Amino acid sequence: xxxxxxxxxxxxxxxxxxxxxxxxxxxxxxxxxxxxxxxxxxxxxxxxxxxxxxxxxxxxxxxxxxxxxxxxxxxxxxxxxxxxxxxxxxxxxxxxxxxxxxxxxxxxxxxxxxx
Amino acid sequence: xxxxxxxxxxxxxxxxxxxxxxxxxxxxxxxxxxxxxxxxxxxxxxxxxxxxxxxxxxxxxxxxxxxxxxxxxxxxxxxxxxxxxxxxxxxxxxxxxxxxxxxxxxxxxxxxxxx
Numbered sequence: 001x002x003x004x005x006x007x008x009x010x011x012x013x014x015x016x017x018x019x020x021x022x023x024x025x026x027x028x029x030x031x032x033x034x035x036x037x038x039x040x041x042x043x044x045x046x047x048x049x050x051x052x053x054x055x056x057x058x059x060x061x062x063x064x065x066x067x068x069x070x071x072x073x074x075x076x077x078x079x080x081x082x083x084x085x086x087x088x089x090x091x092x093x094x095x096x097x098x099x100x101x102x103x104x105x106x107x108x109x110x111x112x113x114x115x
Numbered sequence: 116x117x118x119x120x121x122x123x124x125x126x127x128x129x130x131x132x133x134x135x136x137x138x139x140x141x142x143x144x145x146x147x148x149x150x151x152x153x154x155x156x157x158x159x160x161x162x163x164x165x166x167x168x169x170x171x172x173x174x175x176x177x178x179x180x181x182x183x184x185x186x187x188x189x190x191x192x193x194x195x196x197x198x199x200x201x202x203x204x205x206x207x208x209x210x211x212x213x214x215x216x217x218x219x220x221x222x223x224x225x226x227x228x229x230x
Contacts, residue, residue: 003158045217056217091159098216100209101166108158
């Protein structure tokens with residue numbers, strides 16, 4: 001079956017512009033995660049959605065970052081007034097449940113470059 | 116909060132050499148442990164995982180890892196690497212149990228296998 005998909009695969013933007021990154025999770029997966037992978041760094045947790053519950057936003061680095069998940073499926077990560085330090089690969093993952101034992105399946109990522 | 120250290124940033128091996136990639140974690144409770152691999156141009160995928168039981172776990176493509184609780188380590192091994200193992204390898208942990216979904220990753224180890 002189809003895996004996690006993300007779009008766009010690459011995004012180049014100018015400092016100060018807003019960007020939207022999209023994630024389509026695996027069908028039937030109730031949990032969705034966003035991570036950020038900066039150059040030379042590991043993956044950093046950003047935000048987590050589970051069903052209709054309030055999202056866990058504890059990893060968002062600033063209030064310029066927000067995310068929503070419509071209809072329990074597709075998610076959009078929005079970065080307002082982008083800064084150069086926002087340049088990174090943004091990864092989305094989904095899993096079948098909320099337990100720590102549920103495997104997280106990752107998408108191909110969106111490479112964001114802020115000039 | 117938990118943290119993960121991967122000791123080697125870049126490892127270069129010749130084909131048929133043995134591989135061991137180090138991973139140490141810091142956390143006061145019970146954890147689940149994972150190794151993910153990212154082949155060039157591909158998305159992150161699960162290589163193997165440890166939840167409980169036999170501390171020696173076997174994954175795909177001949178990889179294995181050993182959980183040594185006293186050393187807080189989960190090193191990845193392969194007896195004989197192939198050129199196709201060239202990739203970046205990430206160790207990750209999360210606390211065991213329901214609701215403990217957030218993965219904490221190490222910074223990754225880049226493996227280059229020379230034919």
